[in-house]
Amino acid sequence: xxxxxxxxxxxxxxxxxxxxxxxxxxxxxxxxxxxxxxxxxxxxxxxxxxxxxxxxxxxxxxxxxxxxxxxxxxxxxxxxxxxxxxxxxxxxxxxxxxxxxxxxxxxxxxxxxxxxxxxxxxxxxxxxxxxxxxxxxxxxxxxxxxxxxxxxxxxxxxxxxxxxxxxxxxxxxxxxxxxxxxxxxxxxxxxxxxxxxxxxxxxxxxxxxxxxxxxxxxxxxxxxxxxxxxxxxxxxxxxxxxxxxxxxxxxxxxxxxxxxxxxxxxxxxxxxxxxxxxxxxxxxxxxxxxxxxxxxxxxxxxxxxxxxx
Numbered sequence: 001x002x003x004x005x006x007x008x009x010x011x012x013x014x015x016x017x018x019x020x021x022x023x024x025x026x027x028x029x030x031x032x033x034x035x036x037x038x039x040x041x042x043x044x045x046x047x048x049x050x051x052x053x054x055x056x057x058x059x060x061x062x063x064x065x066x067x068x069x070x071x072x073x074x075x076x077x078x079x080x081x082x083x084x085x086x087x088x089x090x091x092x093x094x095x096x097x098x099x100x101x102x103x104x105x106x107x108x109x110x111x112x113x114x115x116x117x118x119x120x121x122x123x124x125x126x127x128x129x130x131x132x133x134x135x136x137x138x139x140x141x142x143x144x145x146x147x148x149x150x151x152x153x154x155x156x157x158x159x160x161x162x163x164x165x166x167x168x169x170x171x172x173x174x175x176x177x178x179x180x181x182x183x184x185x186x187x188x189x190x191x192x193x194x195x196x197x198x199x200x201x202x203x204x205x206x207x208x209x210x211x212x213x214x215x216x217x218x219x220x221x222x223x224x225x226x227x228x229x230x231x232x233x234x235x236x237x238x239x240x241x242x243x244x245x246x247x248x249x250x251x252x253x254x255x256x257x258x259x260x261x262x263x264x265x266x267x268x269x270x271x272x273x274x275x276x277x278x279x280x281x282x283x284x285x286x287x288x289x290x291x292x293x294x295x296x297x298x299x300x301x302x303x304x305x306x307x308x309x
Contacts, residue, residue, distance in 0.1 A: 004050050004300050013050070013299050018040050020295060032284055035291035052298065068297050070255055075293060076128075077258025082127050083282040084265055084277035085232050086134045087275040095138030098169050099212045108211040109202030111149065112136060113155045117194055120159030124235055125167060128156035143209035151201035158194055162187035164244065181195055189309060228268040237262035 004011035020038030024031045046052055047061055054063035089095070102108035112135060120128030132152045136144050160167030162184045170183050239260030243251050249258055265274060 074255035106206035148205035
């Protein structure tokens with residue numbers, strides 16, 4: 001692999017990636033073309049000039065993608081599958097019933113963030129964020145403040161920080177031989193962070209759009225959809241735990257979690273038909289995210305300075 005071209009001491013790879021993020025921030029209505037164009041530029045630059053960690057040229061790119069495909073496939077299957085899961089969850093009417101459980105004032109927003117935090121300790125953070133966002137959209141009458149949305153994402157990430165089955169990074173550490181007890185101490189900082197951001201985010205959300213005080217009268221929860229949601233979540237959890245405990249090598253060869261989620265979706269389709277109408281829009285968002293993740297995987301992280309304060 002050749003050395004990266006430096007501009008003011010910064011590898012050109014990172015500058016390309018920064019321009020992608022800047023373009024997305026400035027032209028948010030054209031995020032998919034920007035992400036795909038940026039990815040194409042980075043691939044062309046790596047193939048033509050610097051190569052990849054796995055080799056140079058087209059063969060280096062092929063080896064890189066062969067190494068990353070499981071992670072990308074898992075992400076694709078999870079994002080597409082959890083969009084259907086979110087619709088099942090939404091149509092089960094559980095979100096409409098949750099105001100009866102959550103406190104009426106800003107503390108309800110805090111409790112919801114805590115629920116997302118706990119959920120993400122044993123489920124993928126993407127799943128926790130999607131489920132939390134679905135609930136928030138209902139209990140706040142479709143008006144979720146951007147600050148509270150950021151808090152949902154933060155809670156879903158913090159929840160998996162100290163769990164080897166709740167976050168891809170900690171799972172990879174576990175597979176590499178790190179003891180689960182070595183990462184559980186991360187919950188000290190994660191819980192402190194949750195307290196710091198949850199309270200102001202919930203208070204801001206309460207001023208923006210208070211929580212719905214009472215569920216609709218005559219509203220009945222769809223038990224069949226609740227069962228479908230439960231089966232999908234259990235399938236994801238069981239696949240995650242079983243693969244990590246019994247077949248860790250399988251995680252490097254197959255998108256286990258994504259396949260388990262889709263198996264559960266298809267096997268329960270006879271009970272309640274998935275809302276396939278959400279797939280086209282979900283597909284666009286998924287490809288956008290995959291383009292960013294693929295571009296990020298090509299960054300020369302080994303050239304960064306050692307971590308320090």
